[in-house]
Amino acid sequence: MSNSNRNLKRIQSSLVWRYRAEKAFRWCGVVAVALGLLAVLALFSDIIIKGKGAFFATYMQFEVTYDQELLGIDNFADDQQLIIADWESLYKSALRADFPDVRKRADKRKLYALVSDGTGYDLKARLLADPKLLGQSEIIWLLADDDIDTYFKTLLDGNAYTARLTDNQVEWLEQLDGTERMRLQFNANFFNRGDSREPEQAGIKGAVIGSLLTLVLTLILSFPIGIAAAIYLEEFAPKNRWTEFIEVNINNLAAVPSIIFGLLGLAIFINFFHIPRSIPVIGGLVLAVMTLPTIIITSRAAITSVPPSIREAALGMGASRNQMVLHHVLPLALPGILTGAIIGMARALGETAPLLMIGMVAFIADIPGSFTEPATVLPVQIFLWADSPERAFIEKTSAAIMVLLSFLILMNISAVWLRKRLERRW
């Protein structure tokens, strides 16, 4: 009796500890999940806060006179003269007209630096699109330099960043701002232009097109081959050592670090087959080789999930094995295969490391037009911008990340939608 009483006491006192441990364990779990979610939140909010500014750019209002004499040409129809014409003088004279007190050469240079370096080209394009403007003057919003852009955006937030400006420049800007001649405008350049050394001129269109071309090639190569391999392994392969060897290979390839595929591309495709560097063809090849195992594995899973009764019914009706697979199993497995393919493509879209090896990391300002023109892709563009020393590239980088993430989210949502919509439960 006393023995069992003692035992009961011991159990009861230990129960307090055990319940406490239970609670602590549970809280550890909650904290772990919360930490993970916090990381998601921190990542997204950090990027959105850093990058939202890039969708707007600072513009300044000036009166520009399209004066033929300023340009230094006498015949507007002559292409040769258009090339050598002094387009920059158009906005320079406009700036001088607004700030007539600026006399010294050094000061003038600072004054011209308020406006983006590419403004001359922009004005040229504008004039060529509408030749009637020649000899006229118009009030126009000019794109500001990246330092001015940073200044103006921080000014709007209440704490102007003037470290990269001279006192004179700040004074001029305050004057412009005081007369409501500075404003933020939607940054269309960011979506319409290729890369540039000037942050305010740089855009992601080149990288997006490059990504698209590369991805199309990846899909064309890896999707049919992946499905074919999966069909062979699931439906036709005899159970022997060779088949087992193939399977082991595929599983290992799926776990090989992506940078190794870059080495493969460099050694085999570039140095052995002499495919030129930096073009979407080589990027597509490397990414196709990289995504192939993923697509094979997901396709196999989709094919196994088709119930054997379908196969038996088809064979029973006199179909050959090929017909059974192509007419019955494959169409039923297709939603699963497509979902896997989309997820594989999303991975390929975000992949950077192997592309660095095969020269897609070059600075390319032109927008690629075909599979054989030098191109860069969105993640590599992000990498390049993140490495740039200019402060204004931080917000460009974050904005490019936002674009990349929205593509990825779109792809993943469509994969989920496809699965929900088309998948059949047996």
Next chain:
Amino acid sequence: MQANDVFFLLMGLSALAFYMGRGRSLEIAGELRGIRNLHSLPNYYGYYTALWCGLPALLLLCLWIIVDDPVIIAVVMDSLPGEVLPSNSVEHTLLANKINNLAVGVLPSAGQSEVLISAAQQLRDLTQLSRWGMAATVLCLALIGLAWGRSFVAAKFRARQRVEKVVQYALFACACLAIFTTLGIVLSVLFESLQFFKSVPVDDFVLGLEWSPQTAIRADQVGSSGSFGAVPLFVGTLLVSVVAMCIAVPVGLMSAIYLAEYANRSVRAYAKPALEILAGIPTVVYGFFAALTVAPYLRDLGESFGLSVSSESALAAGAVMGVMIIPFISSLADDVITAVPQAMRDGSLAMGATHSETVRRVVIPAALPGIVAGIMLAVSRAIGETMIVVMASGMAANLTFNPLDSVTTVTVQIVTLLTGDQEFDSPKTLAAFALGLMLFIVTLILNIVALQVVKRFREQYE
């Protein structure tokens, strides 16, 4: 005529062949009254003819494209007079390139010697000839194949079996591509590594304590010792991976346990996909986050405690890498934990164990092989991860175990050695392949061991 024009013509011809073969079979069927008297469906006769038309011609086309450039350049070089021919192979290649550039028009012909200009002209002519020759032979072969394939079409001909055989071979070939990929990886890294090990002994590379791959161009150059001791890189990689694992394993494992064992249905339905978002974020984004947000934050935090934290610390890169790996571990662990049969939990609870005791003493031991395998796969992923460390950790190879210092990793060095312009067979570039070989071997071993762990120790409950 370009190769892709020939390709599209060939595709068109094959389509034509399909209709001709099919038409022929229907004709035969008409004589026999009804296609049930044919052995195969008419389409199969069409496919059969199309295969005969397209396949041999396509193979010839590929072969031609592969051999024609080297053959033409060899012919041109042979026809050069002996005095312009250089003796060694490097200059031989240079001269060939020069002629090629002349022929394409990249190099202006003004100021070049007569011999070269005529060689370029010959090259141009031969290329032109080869293009037309290719088009003619390929299309001829296609037409012969068409006629040949069509001549087989007969009522008793087993077209379906033949076509299916070809399809099966094609499927088999696709499956074998995986082996060729592995072979390609092994050969490419092994071949270049062997070249590297000719100039740098293996033990110097694997055991050397100093890494500074700048090789001297001149003998008296400063700061170009050119030593290839990879131990600092291995230590750096290990350090970053250990930091990553210290974050990913507890957080990943505990969140998997919580979501699988404690959380109710609705929490699980939202929290699990939310965590998996982390797995879908590209590594370059993590790299940006690590380099521009986490690293400066940790540096400032360290300063406020009086610690000197490098702005490229292993801690920042490792921490962000750990965050990246959390969903990897949690989803793998979740799978194995949910695979543990409910009866085991019920048994433990019935014996009076609390829920956490059940998890710790029964569920986790039962799921352990799977969890260990998952962690090993995660380690292999951390070792091979590139972008985060390229962007957030340093270039200098410090041999240190302090996570607050800047270290460099194997993958960072591969990227730095191979991006930018350099000749291909200097030890500097070849070193990258040797590092790649190490990386490949280590990750391969980790993967194989992980699979073996699962195979060997998994207990079959049902």
